[in-house]
Amino acid sequence: MSESKDVAGRLLARLDRIPIWTLPKLFAFIIGIGFLFTFYDIFDINVSFIQTCMQLVPGCTPPTSAGYIGLPVLLNLAGYVVGTLVLSPLSDRLGRRDLLLVTMVLTGIGSALTAVVDNYSMFVAARALTGIGIGADLAIVNTYIGEIAPSGGRARYTSMIFIFSAIGAVLGIWLGLWLTTPSTPLPLGLPFAVASPTFEYGWRAMYLIGALLALVGVLLRFQLPESPRWLVSKSRFAEADGVISEMEARAHAISPLPPVPEVIPPPPPAGEAMPFSAIFHNKLYLQRTVLLLVMWFCAYITVYSFAAGFTTLLAATGYPPPEAGLITAMGTFGFVLCAVVAYAYGERMERKNWMPLAAAITLIGGVMIALGGSVFWLAVLGSMVVFFGFNVWVPIAYAWSIENYPTRARTTGFALVDGIGHLGGGVGLIAIAPLIPHLGVLYSMLLIGGFLVIAAIIAQFGINTRDRLLDDISP
Secondary structure, three states, X not given: OHHHXXXXXXXXXXXHOOOOOOOOHHHHHHHHHXXXXXXXXXXXXXXXXXXXXXXXXXXXXXXXXXXXXXXXXXXHXXXXXXXXXXXXXXXXXXXXXXXXXXXXXXXXHHHHHHHHOOOHHHHHHHHHHHHHHHHHHHHHHHHHHHHHOOOOOHHHHHHHHHHHHXXXXXXXXXXXXXXXXXXXXXXXXXXXXXXXXXXXXXXXXXXXXXXHXXXXXXXXXXXXXOOXXXXXXXXXXXXXXXXXXXXXXXXXXXXXXXXXXXXXXXXXXXXXXXXXXXXHHOHHHHHHHHXXXXXXXXXXXXXHHHHOOHHHHHHHOOOOHHHHHHHHHHHHHHHHHHHHHHHHHXXXXXXXXXXXXXXXXXXXXXXXXXXXXOOHHHXXXXXXXXXXXXXXXXXXXXXXXXXXXXXXXXXXXHHHHHHHHOHHHHHHHHHHHHXXXXXXXXXXXXXXXXXXXXXXXXXXXXXXXXXXXXXXXXX
C-alpha cells in the first residue's frame, strides 16, 4: 500500500510541475467542440423561438411568445439536472473520456428530435432530452480541463476553451436571425434574412445543424486521452504514466521542466467515486456545495434570461421581432470579446472577485439599452455590454467550482452545484417573462441583472483558489 502511495504521489508531482498546457492544439479544439455545441444549443432558441412558437402554438404572436418560452427553457434545464446528477457521477467512476462520448451522443439525438417535432409539447420534451446530455457534458468537460490544465492556469485554459462557447453563441443567434426572421432593411432587421410565408421552418434547420455539430464532436472525441489525475485516483498507474510522459515531452520541447520535488506529499485517497451522500456528510464539501449552488442558481436567472430569452423579452416590450433579433445578434460580439478577455486576464484576480465586476457591467449595459429607446445603435452597444458582462465571469467560475471538490468526486460536485443551479434559469424566465410587458425596458433590465448582483455577493463568502494545487484545495 505504501509503495502504491509513493507511485501515485510521484505521478501527481510530475503532473503538477508542468507549467503550461501540453495537450496537442487539436485536442483543445476537440474539447472546445463540446462547449461550442452546448452554447449553440443554449442560444439557438433565443431568436428562433418566436418562429417556433408561431408554428407550434395556435394563436401565438411575437408579443405573446414570451409566455411560452419559459417552459421549454425550464424543462431543458431540468434535463441538465437529470443529466448531471445521473451521468456526471459515472465519470468519477468510469472515466472522463468515455462519458464525454455518451453525453455528446445524447445531445445529438435530442437536437435531431427537436427538429422534427410537430407540436409544442413534443418540442418541450425534446428540449428536455437535449438538456440531459448537455448538462452532463458541461460538467465533465470542465472537470477534464481543470485536471489537465496547470495549477497556475486553470481559469485561463477554461477560458481558452470558453472561446468556443462564444463562437457557438454567435452561430446560434445569427443563424436564427438569418433563418427565422423576415428580410427587413437595416437597422430594423437583416436585409438578407430568408424567413417568409413559403419558408417557415428555419428553426428546424437550426436544430438539425446542432445534431450535425454533435456528430462531429463524437467522432473527434475518440482521440482524447483519459485524465491522468483520474487514472491515478483509480491506481491505473501505467496508463497515467503514459499520458503524463507525453505531456512532459511536449512541455520540455518548449522549455526545461523544473525537477520533481524530493519530498512527495501523500496523494488523496484512491478508490470509488465519492457518492452524493458522502459530500453531504462532509462538513467542508457540504458548506462549499450550499454556497456554490445558491450562487449558480441566482446567477443563472440572469444568464438564461439573456442567453435564451433576450429576443423574446425585447419583443414583449415592443421591439419588432427582426429588430429585437438584430440587437441580440449584435450583442454576441460582446460575448466573443469577454471570452478573449477572460482568457487573457482570468488569472489576474481571485475567482470570486470577477463576479461583482461582471454584475456591474451587466447593469450598465441594461441601462444603456433602456436609454437607447428608439436609438438603435445605443441599444446595440448596450446589448454588447450586457453580453460581455453576464458571460465574462462564467469560465472563471467553472474553474472555481471544480477546484472546490476532490478528484474522486470532482464531476459529482460540479454536477450538483452547476446542474441544479441551472434550474434558476428556467424558474427565472417563467417568473420574469410575464412581468416584462408591465415593467418596461429599464426595470426589466435592472430586475434581470439584479440576480447576478445577489450571486456576486454570495460568492464573496467562498474560498480563494487561484494558483493553488488542486489536491491542496480539495484533499
